[in-house]
Amino acid sequence: MDTFVNLAEQGFKAYTSSQGNAHQTGGQQFNSPDNRPPQQYSSEHAPQINDDEVVSHASNNSGQDSGLFSQAMNHIRSNPQQHQEPIDEEQVQRAHQQAYSGGSAGGMNASSMGGAAALQALKQFTGGGGGGGGSQQELISFAMQEASQLFDSSGGASSGNKQDAVNGAAMTVMKLLVQSKMSSMIGGGNSGGLGGMGSMMSLVSRYHTM
Numbered sequence: 279m280d281t282f283v284n285l286a287e288q289g290f291k292a293y294t295s296s297q298g299n300a301h302q303t304g305g306q307q308f309n310s311p312d313n314r315p316p317q318q319y320s321s322e323h324a325p326q327i328n329d330d331e332v333v334s335h336a337s338n339n340s341g342q343d344s345g346l347f348s349q350a351m352n353h354i355r356s357n358p359q360q361h362q363e364p365i366d367e368e369q370v371q372r373a374h375q376q377a378y379s380g381g382s383a384g385g386m387n388a389s390s391m392g393g394a395a396a397l398q399a400l401k402q403f404t405g406g407g408g409g410g411g412g413s414q415q416e417l418i419s420f421a422m423q424e425a426s427q428l429f430d431s432s433g434g435a436s437s438g439n440k441q442d443a444v445n446g447a448a449m450t451v452m453k454l455l456v457q458s459k460m461s462s463m464i465g466g467g468n469s470g471g472l473g474g475m476g477s478m479m480s481l482v483s484r485y486h487t488m
Contacts, residue, residue: 325414325452325455325456326414327414327415327418328415329348329351329355331415332347332351332415332418332419332422333347333348333351335415335416335419336419336422336423339419339423340423340426340427342423342426346422346426346440346441346444347419347422347444349441349444349445350422350441350444350445350447350448351418351448353445353448353449354445354448354449354452357449360449360453361453361456361457362453362456362457363453364453364457365450365453365454369390369393370393370394370396370397370450371397373386373390373391373393373394373397374393374397374398376390376394377390377391377394377395377398377428377432378394378398383428383431383432383435384432384433384434384435384436385436386432386435386436387435387436387437387438387442388429388435388437388438388439388440388441388442388443388446389438389442389443389445389446390435390446391425391428391429391432391435391443391446392425392442392443392444392445392446392447392448392449392450393446393447393450394428395421395422395424395425395427395428395443395446395447396421396424396425396446396447396450396451396454397450398424398428399417399420399421399423399424399447399451400417400421400451400454402420403416403417403420414455417451417455418448418451418452418455421448421450421451422444422447422448424447425440425443425444425446425447425448426440426443426444428443429443429444
């Protein structure tokens, strides 16, 4: 348990170290129906991210057209109200198991693929031997790349397109980043359920104990 906590905290520190001062939409199906969003969200809680750098990094590393990733960044910027919606951890974990352990990602819808890819990127980011030097921008970029690759390697999704998968991955990561920052600012209160930090720790824990 301590190992997992340390791992998750390393990931959280990597995210916050780069922050400085401050149809079904992608990722929406992973909202927890039992939890209400945190109440104190405003634009100041948004991570400081350079969209152009994220898009360039994702496009250059994946060989995919930059428009795919640019649209995903536009999606998360255009839907800030979704950033505070809690993530259904159980559903994300099931999607990840189906995609990466069950080998049946092709039977998933595109949004589920995106959530699975986001968890895979988070696992690599926190435990992938990168020295803990990754940034928030790199995490979003990795997640979008992973979603694109998963979609292609699976021969597509049961419903939705590649853009939906990439949107879902980007939005899932943005929720974790926003809610982690909010949790640290308001003392980690989570009367309605896990906050972003708890969600990250829980998701990483479940992956590494499989």
